[in-house]
Amino acid sequence: MGTVEGLLYGFGVALTPVNLFACFIGVIIGTIVGILPGIGPVGAMALLLPSTFALSPATALIMLAGIYYGSMYGGSTTSILVNVPGEAASVVTAIDGYQMARKGRAGAALAVSAMGSFVAGSGGVVGIVLFSSWLADLALQFGPPEYFALTVMGLAILSRLSGGSVLMAFLMVGLGLAIGTVGMEPISGVRRFTFGSVQLSQGIELVPVIMGLYGVAEVLVLAEEGVKKAVIERVRFRELFPTRTEWRMSSWPIARGSVVGFLTGLIPGPATVLATFISYTIERRVSKTPERFGTGAIEGVAGPESANNGATAGAMVPLLSLGIPFAPATAILLGALVIHGIQPGPLLIANQPEVFWGVVASMYVGNVLLLILNLPLVGLFVSILRIPQHILSTFVLLLRLVGAFSLNNSMLDVWVLVATGLLGYAFRKMRIDPAPLIVAVVLGPIMEKTLRQTLFMAHGDWRLLMFRPLSLVLLLIGALVLAGPPLLAGLRRRAAPASAAA
Amino acid sequence: MTRRVAALAWLGASGLYLAGAATFPFGSGARPGAGFFPVAVGVLLCLVCALFAVHTFRQASEDGRSGGTMPADDRARVLATVAGLIAFCLILPYAGYPLAAAVFVAWLLRRLGGGRWVVTAVIAVVSALVSYYVFAVLLAVPLPRSALFD
Numbered sequence: 001m002g003t004v005e006g007l008l009y010g011f012g013v014a015l016t017p018v019n020l021f022a023c024f025i026g027v028i029i030g031t032i033v034g035i036l037p038g039i040g041p042v043g044a045m046a047l048l049l050p051s052t053f054a055l056s057p058a059t060a061l062i063m064l065a066g067i068y069y070g071s072m073y074g075g076s077t078t079s080i081l082v083n084v085p086g087e088a089a090s091v092v093t094a095i096d097g098y099q100m101a102r103k104g105r106a107g108a109a110l111a112v113s114a115m116g117s118f119v120a121g122s123g124g125v126v127g128i129v130l131f132s133s134w135l136a137d138l139a140l141q142f143g144p145p146e147y148f149a150l151t152v153m154g155l156a157i158l159s160r161l162s163g164g165s166v167l168m169a170f171l172m173v174g175l176g177l178a179i180g181t182v183g184m185e186p187i188s189g190v191r192r193f194t195f196g197s198v199q200l201s202q203g204i205e206l207v208p209v210i211m212g213l214y215g216v217a218e219v220l221v222l223a224e225e226g227v228k229k230a231v232i233e234r235v236r237f238r239e240l241f242p243t244r245t246e247w248r249m250s251s252w253p254i255a256r257g258s259v260v261g262f263l264t265g266l267i268p269g270p271a272t273v274l275a276t277f278i279s280y281t282i283e284r285r286v287s288k289t290p291e292r293f294g295t296g297a298i299e300g301v302a303g304p305e306s307a308n309n310g311a312t313a314g315a316m317v318p319l320l321s322l323g324i325p326f327a328p329a330t331a332i333l334l335g336a337l338v339i340h341g342i343q344p345g346p347l348l349i350a351n352q353p354e355v356f357w358g359v360v361a362s363m364y365v366g367n368v369l370l371l372i373l374n375l376p377l378v379g380l381f382v383s384i385l386r387i388p389q390h391i392l393s394t395f396v397l398l399l400r401l402v403g404a405f406s407l408n409n410s411m412l413d414v415w416v417l418v419a420t421g422l423l424g425y426a427f428r429k430m431r432i433d434p435a436p437l438i439v440a441v442v443l444g445p446i447m448e449k450t451l452r453q454t455l456f457m458a459h460g461d462w463r464l465l466m467f468r469p470l471s472l473v474l475l476l477i478g479a480l481v482l483a484g485p486p487l488l489a490g491l492r493r494r495a496a497p498a499s500a501a502a
Numbered sequence: 503m504t505r506r507v508a509a510l511a512w513l514g515a516s517g518l519y520l521a522g523a524a525t526f527p528f529g530s531g532a533r534p535g536a537g538f539f540p541v542a543v544g545v546l547l548c549l550v551c552a553l554f555a556v557h558t559f560r561q562a563s564e565d566g567r568s569g570g571t572m573p574a575d576d577r578a579r580v581l582a583t584v585a586g587l588i589a590f591c592l593i594l595p596y597a598g599y600p601l602a603a604a605v606f607v608a609w610l611l612r613r614l615g616g617g618r619w620v621v622t623a624v625i626a627v628v629s630a631l632v633s634y635y636v637f638a639v640l641l642a643v644p645l646p647r648s649a650l651f652d
Contacts (some may be wrong), residue, residue, distance in 0.1 A: 051641070088556035167554055171512065174547035178519055181540045190526055193519075216587070223579040223614055224572070377569075390615030393609055395629065397583075402599075402633060406643040412594060425580075430505065448539040460531030461574045471602060 003129055010357030014365050019062050019358065022055065026063040027366045030070020031374065034090070035078050035381055036392065041071035042438075043215030045332045046207045047403045057340035060360040064336055065359055066366045068329050069121060069312040072272065073370045076113040076305050077381055080106055089272035089308040092280045096293060096300030108242035109301050112250045114374050116306035120258035121367035124313020126261045128320065128360050132349065134228075135321035139346035142322075144453035149471035149478075151447040154261035154318075154326050158268040158436045159235040160485070168432045177447070178439025179204050180250045186445075187452070197367055199412045205333050206441055208417040210328060213434040214420025217398050219393045221428055242298070250302035253283050257306030264307070265314020268326035270435055279307035313363065319350060320356055324446070328438040335442075417478070509555040520544030576646040582613035598648025599638070603630035 008340040013019060045064050052060035075090030080097035093113065100109040142150070159169035182193045183203030193199040242250070257279040264275040283303040284293045293300050315327050323344030325331040337344045342352055347357045374381070404417040427434050458464035465471050523544040529535025572580075586609045594602040607628035611617065637643045 167550065167557060170546075170550045171554060174516075174543060174550050176531060177543045178547060181543060182522075185526075185536040188527070188536050192526055192540060193522055194538060220580055220583055223583045224576045224577065226576065327523065389614060390611060391625070394610040397587070397610065398603060398629065401587075402637050402643070402645070405645065406637060406641070409644050411591065414591055414594070418591055421587065426508070432510070437572065440599060444543075451539065452534045455531060455534050460533075471537075
């Protein structure tokens with residue numbers, strides 16, 4: 001199936017009433033999740049994963065993906081109107097967005113942000129189609145050594161890019177890999193770290209781990225902060241139109257943000273957050289009046305808001321073409337695919353075209369829906385913030401507890417949720433990003449399987465990883481990303497006294 | 503102090519993991535067994551945790567930081583939430599979902615937001631029953647039930 005044929009087929013799948021409704025529900029939930037602090041797209045996707053068991057694989061993925069990119073729209077709304085970013089990828093938007101709101105240009109900021117998100121999301125669909133097909137063709141040449149090298153490279157880059165120190169990121173990777181070893185080992189059937197529990201033989205579920213580390217931990221942080229009342233700016237519909245000058249000033253930042261966001265999404269790490277910071281920095285650098293940034297520059301809203309949506313599209317590429325998630329949100333999408341009996345990987349496009357093309361086309365449909373819904377309903381969405389935070393936190397916790405139980409009808413998952421929630425809270429206090437842990441839990445079993453296959457193939461000779469060009473390149477990239485910055489810093493330190501002496 | 507305790511706890515836990523991993527069949531380089539990967543992960547964890555411990559102790563002795571203390575009210579709210587979560591897990595299998603959920607909601611609403619008891623009780627009972635209906639009846643999740651509902 002060619003690209004155009006595939007996309008048309010995808011629109012046929014995405015526009016069926018069931019899938020359209022799933023997309024609508026997904027983007028609405030995503031918007032609300034983006035607005036509300038304390039839930040987050042990852043936690044919401046994990047929470048809703050069990051409710052997709054009865055749906056078809058394509059419908060389930062369409063809904064979950066809708067939550068992911070929908071949350072980027074919602075996050076901007078509260079950043080601009082209340083100076084409360086609903087999730088981390090909207091923190092940068094608040095800098096200039098809220099200043100614009102204080103100057104009476106909230107409507108323009110919201111409109112530009114929605115348009116930027118739409119452009120980036122739509123452009124991202126084209127990027128997914130182009131990159132996924134190419135990467136899937138390349139991945140067909142991958143054997144166990146290449147897959148092992150890819151997981152190593154992914155974790156190395158993630159360790160370098162996630163916030164905090166590399167040491168902490170390694171600790172998270174180690175912990176995630178350790179969690180991934182719990183359960184029955186698939187080759188010889190040995191039970192590892194199960195302590196005689198039959199339930200643990202199936203391993204530790206990813207979903208309660210994610211819900212705990214992100215969702216429960218966030219509620220604990222909110223509990224610590226106490227009751228806060230949001231002061232909400234009112235926006236009238238007629239104010240939602242930027243001036244011609246504002247449109248002109250936003251067009252290039254939107255284009256740049258879309259490209260930067262998509263490319264950042266391809267890299268393992270907290271892509272949506274990273275993309276906003278990169279875009280903001282670029283816009284300030286290229287601006288002829290950088291002093292306006294921080295005081296309500298529309299470019300500071302247009303660029304980052306396009307970038308975070310572009311990044312959600314970019315992050316779908318490794319998942320759909322390689323079957324390897326590089327971020328917690330795409331790890332949940334992988335979980336959804338596996339639960340529905342679909343093997344993600346390079347053959348997904350050929351074997352499950354309705355899933356691949358359906359999801360890709362639904363992202364375009366979802367972006368149109370978000371554009372239509374977000375601007376007229378902005379007042380309604382923001383009014384959700386009027387729900388007292390302690391009531392919201394309580395219900396969110398209750399839903400998470402029931403959601404964890406409903407995965408396997410087991411108390412073990414509920415205990416895992418609580419335990420990882422406490423762990424996640426401790427990580428937050430220590431300023432440790434748990435993303436490498438989540439990705440390592442997912443990649444651990446793939447890493448173990450491919451490592452053992454590689455060693456079987458090579459009769460124990462590790463050098464096979466170096467003899468195969470693709471695996472060598474992947475390992476070198478990982479090593480370079482890890483060792484590059486400290487080496488460069490060391491060289492600069494050496495060069496500094498020499499130049500001072502000269 | 504907290505960071506140092508955490509560093510030592512991590513190191514201890516990593517050691518325990520490695521000791522557990524060493525009990526599984528290791529195999530050989532050419533035919534790795536079920537213990538091969540866990541041992542590799544255990545060694546990595548021990549190394550990282552040891553470095554973390556050294557780093558933490560060195561940093562603490564250099565700048566003499568003991569870490570900020572949380573205000574008593576903030577700590578009380580966090581502890582109340584944790585206590586609610588643990589209590590929910592403990593009583594759910596025995597008391598059943600509706601009762602455990604109502605108690606959990608009432609406890610958290612009171613501890614996190616205050617307000618009137620009557621309102622709290624009404625919200626708690628309604629939310630427990632509605633969520634029970636949605637999950638147990640509509641979505642057929644076999645939530646534990648107390649004798650009252652049998």
